[in-house]
Amino acid sequence: MDYKKAGVDIEAGYKSVELIKGSIKETVRPEVLGGIGGFAGAFDMSAFKNMEEPILVSGTDGVGTKIKLAFVLDKHDTIGIDCVAMCVNDIVCGGGEPLFFLDYIACGKNYPEKIAEIVKGVAEGCKQSGCALIGGETAEHPGLMPEDDYDLAGFAVGVVDKKDLVTGEDIKPGDKLIGIASSGVHSNGFSLVRKVFDMTEESLNKYYDELGTTLGEALLAPTIIYVKALNLIKDAGVKIHGCSHITGGGFYENIPRMLPENVKAVVKKDSYEIPPIFKLLQKTGDIAEEMMYNTYNMGIGMLLAVDEADVDKTMEAITKAGEKCFVVGEVVEGKKGVELV
Numbered sequence: 001m002d003y004k005k006a007g008v009d010i011e012a013g014y015k016s017v018e019l020i021k022g023s024i025k026e027t028v029r030p031e032v033l034g035g036i037g038g039f040a041g042a043f044d045m046s047a048f049k050n051m052e053e054p055i056l057v058s059g060t061d062g063v064g065t066k067i068k069l070a071f072v073l074d075k076h077d078t079i080g081i082d083c084v085a086m087c088v089n090d091i092v093c094g095g096g097e098p099l100f101f102l103d104y105i106a107c108g109k110n111y112p113e114k115i116a117e118i119v120k121g122v123a124e125g126c127k128q129s130g131c132a133l134i135g136g137e138t139a140e141h142p143g144l145m146p147e148d149d150y151d152l153a154g155f156a157v158g159v160v161d162k163k164d165l166v167t168g169e170d171i172k173p174g175d176k177l178i179g180i181a182s183s184g185v186h187s188n189g190f191s192l193v194r195k196v197f198d199m200t201e202e203s204l205n206k207y208y209d210e211l212g213t214t215l216g217e218a219l220l221a222p223t224i225i226y227v228k229a230l231n232l233i234k235d236a237g238v239k240i241h242g243c244s245h246i247t248g249g250g251f252y253e254n255i256p257r258m259l260p261e262n263v264k265a266v267v268k269k270d271s272y273e274i275p276p277i278f279k280l281l282q283k284t285g286d287i288a289e290e291m292m293y294n295t296y297n298m299g300i301g302m303l304l305a306v307d308e309a310d311v312d313k314t315m316e317a318i319t320k321a322g323e324k325c326f327v328v329g330e331v332v333e334g335k336k337g338v339e340l341v
Contacts, residue, residue, distance in 0.1 A: 016138055019116035023123035027133040031099070041134030043100050045159075053162035057096035061086035062153040064248075065190040069220050071148065072199055076114055078222040079152060080121025081128070082187045085223035086247070087156035088129040089302065092230045093243045095166035096158035098131035103154045105138045108145035118152060121222075129227040131156060164234075168242040168258040168305075175241055175305045175331040177265055178314055181324035182301030184277045186223040188248040189295045193219065196285035210276045218277045226302045229321035233304075236317045242305035246297040253294070255303060255338040264334040265305075268341055272326040275299045293340060305331055 033042035048054045063082045070079045080103070088098040103122050105115060115138055126133045145151075185193065197203055197215060204216030211218045226245075233240060242258035255265050278299065282292050292298060306314050311327060318325040 015112040016110060016115040019112055020119040020123075023116070023120045024133050027101075027123050027126040027131070029099070029130075029132040032132045032134055041100065041102065043132070043134060048159055051159070051161040055096075055160050055162050055165065057091050057094050057158045057160055058156065059087040059090035059158075060153070060155040061090070062151065063187050065194060066185075066187050066220070067150070067152065068190070068194060068199060069204065069216060072201055073204055073216050073220065075216075075220060076117040077121050078220060080118050080123070081125040081222035081225070082121075083152050083154045084122055084125025084129060084131075084156070085225045086187055087154050088125075088131060088158070089223070089226050089245045091156055091158040092129075092227045093166065093245045093302070094160065095164045095234075095240070095243075096160040097231075098129045098156050098158040098227060100132045100134045101126050101129075101154055101156045102134065103136040103152065105136070105150055105152050106141055106145065107138065107150035108141060109147040110138060110140045114150075118150070122152075122154070125222075125225060128225040131158075166240050166243050169260055170239070170241040171258070171260055171263060171305045171331055172241070173263055173331055173333045174308060176308050176311050176327055177267060177329040177331065178304045178306060178311065178318070179272060179300035179326050179328040180226060180229060180302040180304070180318055181224075181272075181326070182246070182275070182297045182299055183221045183224045184218055184275060185221075185281075186247070186297055186301060188297070189250075190219075192285070192287075192295060193281065196281055196287075208276075208280065210280060212276075224301050224323065226323070229302075229318045229323050232317040232321050233314055236313045238306060238310045238314050238317070240304055240306060244303045246300055246303060248295075250295050250297065251293045251300075251338055251340065256336055258303075258305065259331075259336050261336050262333065263331050264336060265303075265329060265338045266332055266341060267329040267338060271328040272299060300326075300328065303328070
């Protein structure tokens with residue numbers, strides 16, 4: 001008896017590391033110390049001595065059951081982007097700059113080529129957000145997970161000068177709400193998606209005219225990473241009063257998280273075109289409108305509150321980053337919460 005007969009292939013682990021080295025190398029920042037293979041990732045913080053009060057900010061998340069679609073379609077090169085996005089979008093939401101990222105892959109059996117595809121997506125997400133992939137772990141769990149299954153989670157650390165923290169305390173009545181478009185469902189609400197649509201290769205490969213693509217392609221579209229857009233807003237001299245990453249819980253749960261007491265966000269539902277994937281999902285599943293807004297981003301992946309005088313500069317910066325944006329509402333006096341009109 002040996003470890004391989006018990007279900008853990010150490011040689012496959014070595015091969016996975018070799019296959020992912022190139023992807024990891026593409027994410028390296030000047031602050032990264034050492035290479036792959038050490039027991040811990042090292043990152044030099046001396047570059048941030050010029051900050052008045054440097055604050056570390058962090059985020060951790062996974063991809064949820066969206067990963068089941070990757071299994072069905074045997075497509076694993078974008079799910080890593082989702083994982084990075086879920087972490088770094090939270091960091092940038094607080095005004096932080098993502099610095100480095102670590103991933104964790106649990107699998108029933110280590111297929112090195114599949115692991116390399118997953119990490120390729122993680123590295124792409126890191127490149128999009130400007131952070132370094134400085135470490136990770138691939139754990140084989142024979143007997144605990146089916147051989148073809150895996151799960152992916154990640155952890156990111158960023159930094160922000162305390163004076164630049166976005167806390168929501170600056171939000172005031174009269175501020176305008178700017179929504180930055182999502183790419184679709186992103187990485188939340190897939191347990192409901194999987195109840196509405198058949199999770200078969202045939203179903204996911206069906207082409208829909210209203211989507212302009214197959215169902216699987218629309219659902220697997222990777223989560224947009226908003227780091228570049230928010231960096232350009234900051235570079236334009238705009239002070240973001242509040243920021244909400246629209247994830248699980250949709251509008252009703254996430255927008256109030258950025259609000260101080262005694263103000264509410266009023267969002268106009270007709271201020272932008274809801275993407276076709278949400279209309280198809282709602283119609284096919286006979287889902288109530290309130291539940292849709294309480295579960296999904298409905299086409300808005302990030303919501304910002306800015307002074308009315310800064311609206312044009314904010315939207316120009318977002319457009320420069322290659323993203324679409326809309327003025328979707330405003331902040332008014334009232335009980336803390338969100339009102340859809």
